Amino acid sequence: MNHFEDKNVNLELLKKKAYNFRWAEVPEGVIPLTAADPDYPCSPKIQQAMMEYVQEGYFSYTPKLGFDSFKEAFVKAVKIRKGEEIDPQLVLPIDSAARAMNVIARAFLKEGDEMIVFDPCDYLFREAALSAKATPVSLPVALDRDNRRMDLSKLEEVITPKTKMLGLCNPHNPYGLVYSEEDLEYIMSICEKYDLLIMNDEIWSDIIYKDATFRSIYSLGNERCKRVLSVFGFSKSFGLAGLRIGCAYTTDAKKFEKLVEASEVMSTVGGATSISQVAATAAMEEAYDWVDEFLEHLMKNRDFAVAYINREIPQLKAYKPQGTYLLYVDVSQITTCAKAFTEFLQEDVKLALVPGGHQFFGDLSEGNIRICIATSHEILEEGLKRLKQGVQDYIEKGKE
Numbered sequence: 275m276n277h278f279e280d281k282n283v284n285l286e287l288l289k290k291k292a293y294n295f296r297w298a299e300v301p302e303g304v305i306p307l308t309a310a311d312p313d314y315p316c317s318p319k320i321q322q323a324m325m326e327y328v329q330e331g332y333f334s335y336t337p338k339l340g341f342d343s344f345k346e347a348f349v350k351a352v353k354i355r356k357g358e359e360i361d362p363q364l365v366l367p368i369d370s371a372a373r374a375m376n377v378i379a380r381a382f383l384k385e386g387d388e389m390i391v392f393d394p395c396d397y398l399f400r401e402a403a404l405s406a407k408a409t410p411v412s413l414p415v416a417l418d419r420d421n422r423r424m425d426l427s428k429l430e431e432v433i434t435p436k437t438k439m440l441g442l443c444n445p446h447n448p449y450g451l452v453y454s455e456e457d458l459e460y461i462m463s464i465c466e467k468y469d470l471l472i473m474n475d476e477i478w479s480d481i482i483y484k485d486a487t488f489r490s491i492y493s494l495g496n497e498r499c500k501r502v503l504s505v506f507g508f509s510k511s512f513g514l515a516g517l518r519i520g521c522a523y524t525t526d527a528k529k530f531e532k533l534v535e536a537s538e539v540m541s542t543v544g545g546a547t548s549i550s551q552v553a554a555t556a557a558m559e560e561a562y563d564w565v566d567e568f569l570e571h572l573m574k575n576r577d578f579a580v581a582y583i584n585r586e587i588p589q590l591k592a593y594k595p596q597g598t599y600l601l602y603v604d605v606s607q608i609t610t611c612a613k614a615f616t617e618f619l620q621e622d623v624k625l626a627l628v629p630g631g632h633q634f635f636g637d638l639s640e641g642n643i644r645i646c647i648a649t650s651h652e653i654l655e656e657g658l659k660r661l662k663q664g665v666q667d668y669i670e671k672g673k674e
């Protein structure tokens with residue numbers, strides 16, 4: 275069965291169910307290639323596991339530190355997919371990757387501490403620092419499109435005696451870059467030199483195209499990674515964003531205790547719901563075939579979209595991502611304000627995209643837009659045609 279045919283995108287349901295800048299939130303007729311959330315329903319294997327759990331009728335309290343089945347499935351999956359050797363006792367299921375990031379920040383940062391946040395990078399890193407009352411400090415990491423790397427040369431310049439943590443998004447949202455062994459070694463050596471912790475977010479690590487290789491920071495060895503606090507989530511690879519499920523993990527037992535304390539799971543205030551853990555466990559045990567099929571579909575979408583933009587819309591420059599289903603597109607030739615441009619597109623051609631700039635990714639992303647390609651070929655093609663028309667109209671408008 276092909277799960278990723280055009281007809282499997284059910285717009286009627288998405289318009290009722292998909293929030294966060296997506297189908298249920300945009301005006302009728304608008305195509306939202308916005309928040310990173312697939313337009314396809316999740317794997318039938320996940321649906322089946324959830325139905326079986328629901329049919330049993332018990333929704334009792336769960337173990338405070340999460341189901342063993344979840345933790346066992348997680349360590350097996352990260353071993354097979356990424357070569358990470360993680361102790362199941364040091365994995366904490368939690369209600370979303372975003373929560374895991376906040377818990378890590380609140381466990382290890384206090385008011386006055388500084389956290390290095392790459393600019394650009396997903397705004398959740400900044401939010402995590404702020405949730406701990408710490409100060410996010412931007413590190414500008416310009417994209418070197420030709421060499422498929424980001425410029426890390428300013429890293430030491432932003433470190434002060436107050437710096438306690440560095441946020442690492444691997445693969446990187448919004449660039450779609452994976453880090454080379456050399457980059458990871460460099461980041462780790464600087465963190466060792468200044469004794470910094472690393473918040474390592476690998477939520478995108480399943481979405482790697484065939485022409486790229488993902489390297490986890492754990493490839494540097496578990497002993498060196500004792501300063502690493504990691505995050506995973508099930509929204510991107512498995513389409514389970516509404517279940518709010520993810521996990522935090524580490525290789526240091528002492529640090530794990532601090533995570534548990536900050537997560538408030540022992541008092542039952544925090545924690546992941548039983549049904550979400552069941553869904554995530556089924557995902558890891560049974561849905562990686564579905565993920566691999568999704569990747570084949572995404573690779574076709576990626577290659578089509580990048581070629582289309584660079585050929586048909588010469589004023590724009592689309593970067594071909596190595597991972598993630600996000601396209602980072604330079605629009606600086608036609609506008610200095612990406613937000614004004616995306617607002618224009620929504621009005622003019624009924625296409626919603628995410629603007630670069632301070633709000634979502636950081637100041638350095640101004641002049642860029644982000645396009646989510648986790649949809650059908652048909653919807654993507656229509657979205658890109660609208661983008662082409664919108665660019666022409668925007669340029670015409672500028673001449674008036």
Ligand SMILES: Cc1ncc(COP(=O)(O)O)c(C=O)c1O
Pocket residue numbers: 310370371372373396398443447475477506507508509515519520
């Ligand atoms: C890098 C990164 N981390 C975390 C998240 C949040 O994931 P979750 O839905 O599990 O909170 C996202 C979602 O876009 C993301 O891109």
